[in-house]
Amino acid sequence: MTTETERRAAREAAASNYGKITEQGIGSMQARMGTYYYGGRCLGEVSADEIRMMALREGERNPLYLDEEYGKKTRYGSMIAPGAPSHRNFSATNLGGLPGVMSFNGGGHTDHYRVVRPGDIVGTTFRPYKIVTKTSRYAGHSAVQYSQGITINQDDEVVAKHHAWSVRTERAPARERNTLGGIGLATWTREQIEAIWDEYDKAQVRGASPRYWEDVKVGDDLPGTTHGPLRRSTVVFNAHFDIFSPGLGSSPGGNFFYRWDTFRRYRAFAERDPVTNVPDHPHRGHWQDGMAALIALPGIYALGHGAGTGRIVRDWMGDDAFIRLEHNERRRFFIESDVRWVKGKVVRKWVEGPQHIVEIEVWSENQRGEVISPSKYEVVLPSKSGGYVPM
Amino acid sequence: MTTATKYKELTDQMFDEARQLIGVPLRRLVVQTTASRDLVCRFGLSIGTRNNLYLSENLASTNVYGKQVGHPTMLYCFNDTMVAPKFPGIHAIYGGADWEWFAPIRVGDKIRSESKLIDVQEKHGRFCGRMALEIGETTFHNQRDRLAARAISYVLRTPRDAAVKNAKYLGMSKYAYSEADLQRIDKSYDAEEVRGAVPRYWEDTQIGEELTPVVKGPLATDDMLCFMDALGGILAEAYFVDYARRHPDYVYWDPVTGHPESWEVTMAKDSAAREFGFPGVHDTGIGRICWAEDLITNWMGDMAWLRSLKMRLVRPCLEYDTTWSKGKVVKKYSEGPQRLVDLEVWCEDQRGEVTARGSATVALLTREVDILLPQLRFPGGYPKGWAGL
Incomplete structure (x- = not known):
């Protein structure tokens, strides 16, 4: 048990290292490795409403994720969630430590085992297990925190297993690196927007018509999906869209008093807004222009899961298929007014026991030609020989 | 220009x-x-x-x-x-x-x-x-x-x-808080009272009695984010595109980038808010009505019944503004077996400006032995099939 003196000394040491990745800071993080943190919203049942909300915010058109009556007629016998709790809800800020050092969702890997239906009760726990420092041209000197997690339902079945990683980098060096070279936000003509909207209109859902493994060839391209231009309003007001996410900042603790109390107990965590002097959450870089400028970005950026690449696969695969594995890497920011085009290609197909599997390489490319989120999906398709294989 | x-x-x-x-x-x-x-x-x-x-x-x-x-x-x-x-x-x-x-x-x-x-x-x-x-x-x-x-x-x-x-x-502009301002907020949070299970009797309630204020703030985007989420989020992706096509005048075209937005952006982006006549990012408005309700339900107790609440939003609440919901008892009366109080309620910001005002009617518990609790919320004061004690 530390004394008040020791605690004060630790606070002062922490204050002088604010915003820096130090050996001491990494050391204190090492001490937290292996500890357990709740990663999911543990309030109880998943409802059809929540699944629908998740689907609407992702722009899902498949009634499998929206309509209870349609769901009853499918093999699942009910509506299902478009994906399970995944790495997108694991945020390094849940872990704390390294005050003032930024934290970005670096990506994640999820193995899916079961669908999630209305009425299911799912709980997720995750724990950090490793932290390593590294240097890269893009991210400079950084620390990468790795977490592992597991989601279990009311029948004690594993719904999903996760690995996720967050990248911690210092602000000042990021600003100096100025990797985007001082460009402004993307600009668009009305004609360009109409063309983007036309792309939205063209999206199709395979749905009830099975896509058989035998009919898929290595090298096949998936019909692409278009996302954007990114709106600040959706970054902010749909941020909670992952129904399994603990949310940001205030949730699951709550607004006003709950956040105020958290900030007064963990003073190093909150930073003062420069205009109003109010303590606020460091993740406000997602909506405050001034914060984005601190790291030489032209504008605010989406949360990690804002660069989602799953819908292209779900739209293509058909209701009789399921995603058994997804691996996403967040390499670049998705910034306000950016557009990203998601593309996919079948790169491998094989059989494992009863499962007929295809591997799909998916990536998001923005209007600057950057690949934002290279991803990989393994999909179990129905086959003409083996029939339908349930998840 | x-x-x-x-x-x-x-x-x-x-x-x-x-x-x-x-x-x-x-x-x-x-x-x-x-x-x-x-x-x-x-x-x-x-x-x-x-x-x-x-x-x-x-x-x-x-x-x-x-x-x-x-x-x-x-x-x-x-x-x-x-x-x-x-x-x-x-x-x-x-x-x-x-x-x-x-x-x-x-x-x-x-x-x-x-x-x-x-x-x-x-x-x-x-x-x-x-x-x-x-x-x-x-x-x-x-x-x-x-x-x-x-x-x-x-x-x-x-x-x-x-x-x-x-x-x-x-x-109006964003408010620069002093440490004393922040301490005042701290004290208000710690002074908040929830009546809860302790009954509040109509007989003990005095005209002029003040409700313990409830502070909400400083309002951060996180607060608005969670509230809008509870209300169901906003149109996105293909759903936004569909709506924009059917209602082209609904779209707010960002003057710098030309990208299409919805009016909700005035609650997230200062430049957009100014285009709509506001000094900067502002609140949902609806949130303040909910905070005023929180003030009243804190005060009235678990077994009382909030019959009505009327609120008018009269000034904007900007990002980082702090709102105190306040109220007082202005009338005490009966309607059949219901024992009622009328409250005057209002929201005040850290500048001392009233940003919302209204009134409410609450049915409270009474010590009269022939009036039972369930009568608080039924029309006419009695549940169906009531035949007296």
Whole structure:
């Protein structure tokens, strides 16, 4: 048990290292490795409403994720969630430590085992297990925190297993690196927007018509999906869209008093807004222009899961298929007014026991030609020989 | 700077077209249908409630409803009561609502709602000169076909150019808090009181009695984010594109980038808010009505019944503003077996400005032995089949 003196000394040491990745800071993080943190919203049942909300915010058109009556007629016998709790809800800020050092969702890997239906009760726990420092041209000197997690339902079945990683980098060096070279936000003509909207209109859902493994060839391209231009309003007001996410900042603790109390107990965590002097959450870089400028970005950026690449696969695969594995890497920011085009290609197909599997390489490319989120999906398709294989 | 109008102006034809919809049930996208335990708690936490009646299922065994209940204003999760059809290209500002409640919202209740325009009036004000006032009626029914509540809504239609030109709120700016300001907020949070299970008797309530204020703030985007989430989020992806195509005047085109946005961006981006006549990012408005309800339900106790709440939003609440909801008892009276108090309620910001004002009627417990608790919320004061004690 530390004394008040020791605690004060630790606070002062922490204050002088604010915003820096130090050996001491990494050391204190090492001490937290292996500890357990709740990663999911543990309030109880998943409802059809929540699944629908998740689907609407992702722009899902498949009634499998929206309509209870349609769901009853499918093999699942009910509506299902478009994906399970995944790495997108694991945020390094849940872990704390390294005050003032930024934290970005670096990506994640999820193995899916079961669908999630209305009425299911799912709980997720995750724990950090490793932290390593590294240097890269893009991210400079950084620390990468790795977490592992597991989601279990009311029948004690594993719904999903996760690995996720967050990248911690210092602000000042990021600003100096100025990797985007001082460009402004993307600009668009009305004609360009109409063309983007036309792309939205063209999206199709395979749905009830099975896509058989035998009919898929290595090298096949998936019909692409278009996302954007990114709106600040959706970054902010749909941020909670992952129904399994603990949310940001205030949730699951709550607004006003709950956040105020958290900030007064963990003073190093909150930073003062420069205009109003109010303590606020460091993740406000997602909506405050001034914060984005601190790291030489032209504008605010989406949360990690804002660069989602799953819908292209779900739209293509058909209701009789399921995603058994997804691996996403967040390499670049998705910034306000950016557009990203998601593309996919079948790169491998094989059989494992009863499962007929295809591997799909998916990536998001923005209007600057950057690949934002290279991803990989393994999909179990129905086959003409083996029939339908349930998840 | 050009003086040519960039945005639409109000026309007589717009008034005529809107009036044709009076009495017609309006179509809307239904996102949420059920007061699940998750939504009940999520809404409560999004308004920072500290009243466990609305957060904990443990109290269900001792409360009068038999189950965890939700805040009366959580009905906003099912219908935002923003009844504002027609007037394409004219901004809409929620001016306030008159709520009446008839049944509790229990965990598991399924809520359906219907909205209608009931009147369109012409108004003139300092904010933007000529405005339209659309008055709507929204009814909420539960799965037992009980009318749970009715809300009369008041939405102002305000042409953007006039609002920017008149610059009514030009003097307002984001507030720079001193440490003393922040300590005042700290003290208010710690002084908050929840009556909870301790009965509040009508006989003991005095006219002039003040409710313990409830502070909410400084308002951060996180607060608005969680609240908008509880209300169902906003149109995105293909759903936004579809809506934008059907209502082209609904789109706010960012003047710097040319990218399309929705009006909700005025609650997230200072430059957009200024284009609509606000000094900067501002709140939902609806949130303040919920905070005022939190003030009253904190005070009245678990077994009292909030019959009605009328609130008008009179000034904007900007990002980082702090709001104290306050109230006092102004009238004490009876209606049949119901023992009622009327409250004057208002919201005050850290500048000392009143940003919302209104009134409420609460049915309190009484010591009279021939009046039973359940009579608080039934029309006429008696449940069905009541035959006396």
